[in-house]
């Protein structure tokens with residue numbers, strides 16, 4: 001390994017991330033441009049490039065904060081979570097955590113939730129492909145298969161619990177309409193994110209659907225899901241409700257395999 | 263792939279595959295390319311954009327590949343870095359190559375990070391014998407892993423190091439010879455660096471071994487007067503077209519593509535710019 005080269009690269013890195021001037025001693029100045037100005041081209045490019053990546057992943061957050069505050073947030077995030085992976089795809093993944101734990105953003109907890117929503121869309125956009133199961137696949141099942149039936153979900157499927165009505169803000173941002181004020185969601189909302197036919201989608205789950213879908217994603221079988229529904233439905237209504245939820249999941253394109261336990 | 267083009271002969275008498283005139287595959291144009299199948303001979307794809315599990319990018323990549331030859335162009339190899347080569351990255355690069363069977367794979371003669379931190383930029387190297395050895399050794403490792411020669415591209419730079427022992431083109435040539443790799447000659451980058459460092463761009467052009475030059479890049483940049491930045495967000499300027507003509511006269515037919523990465527114009531404007539490259543190319547090569 002080339003020690004001198006590593007020292008040079010370390011010094012250059014320190015200049016870019018922390019403004020340390022040592023690298024300038026190794027760099028030629030010209031009449032038109034001193035060394036310090038030359039290295040600052042790289043430093044400026046670094047910070048602005050990464051803020052731009054965040055703006056691409058978090059357009060609604062940028063819209064809500066405004067460009068100046070978003071840049072301030074971006075710079076603080078870049079300093080706290082420098083990129084360690086070759087792909088920029090993952091660079092912004094910790095922004096929601098950062099917002100939830102750092103002042104001044106921590107004091108506005110809906111910002112972290114909005115960031116989590118936007119990252120959920122990024123994940124759904126990039127998730128792996130899988131064939132999906134249709135309603136006719138399920139009609140082929142024998143009656144005795146139903147109680148033990150469980151489901152494998154499309155790799156893009158994910159749920160988020162939200163305590164603030166950030167979907168309304170996100171929607172308003174998308175439609176360029178005035179932003180509603182951040183309001184607490186009571187009870188909390190569960191939002192489903194997924195990708196179907198190459199388009200990322202979301203849907204606010206109904207109150208009785210959210211725990212059932214979460215259990216189904218963890219591998220619970222149909223009989224267990226029905227028991228769970230019995231908490232919120234009359235006995236005679238359970239089967240009908242379970243069937244209609246399942247139908248919805250299939251038409252939404254959430255399910256990619258039916259597993260029967262025989 | 264590219265078999266409808268006649269193979270050119272390099273200075274050393276070896277055949278050089280010639281793909282013709284290409285463009286970068288960018289998301290803005292996915293739909294239009296598939297709907298109109300424009301007269302572009304080949305596409306260059308940014309390797310990292312397709313190192314994802316699924317979704318739109320891979321879908322369009324596969325569809326476009328059904329109609330066009332492709333080459334892969336990466337920005338993350340960090341061939342001049344001092345961290346160990348990123349095995350995960352190389353593995354993904356190899357997987358992507360197996361998927362789309364590119365004509366060739368290229369990256370840049372630069373470093374992109376240190377101590378595990380990534381700057382996501384094409385950082386310049388000092389031009390020393392020691393760096394030549396360091397880079398050449400890493401190129402050999404990459405070529406062994408991929409089972410093929412790679413192309414290295416000259417980058418635009420804004421600094422030069424006091425302890426450099428040779429010119430950029432001597433360095434570039436020495437690495438290519440020592441590692442036995444090929445060259446992606448970015449004509450705009452030669453122009454940009456020549457302006458920033460005050461060297462003669464033609465000296466660069468005549469200073470690299472023609473038999474190793476496999477591809478050209480053309481692009482626009484931003485001129486700030488005292489310095490020039492490689493932004494890929496403008497049309498190609500006349501001085502770069504002139505350097506392109508001289509490059510063709512010197513190297514003979516070399517597969518040429520136009521890089522455009524920002525302020526994306528209507529696709530038709532890029533096609534017209536490519537047509538300009540094609541006409542210049544055909545005129546120069548006929549006269550030769």
Ligand SMILES: [Fe+2]
Pocket residue numbers: 415448451479521
């Ligand atoms: Fe280039």
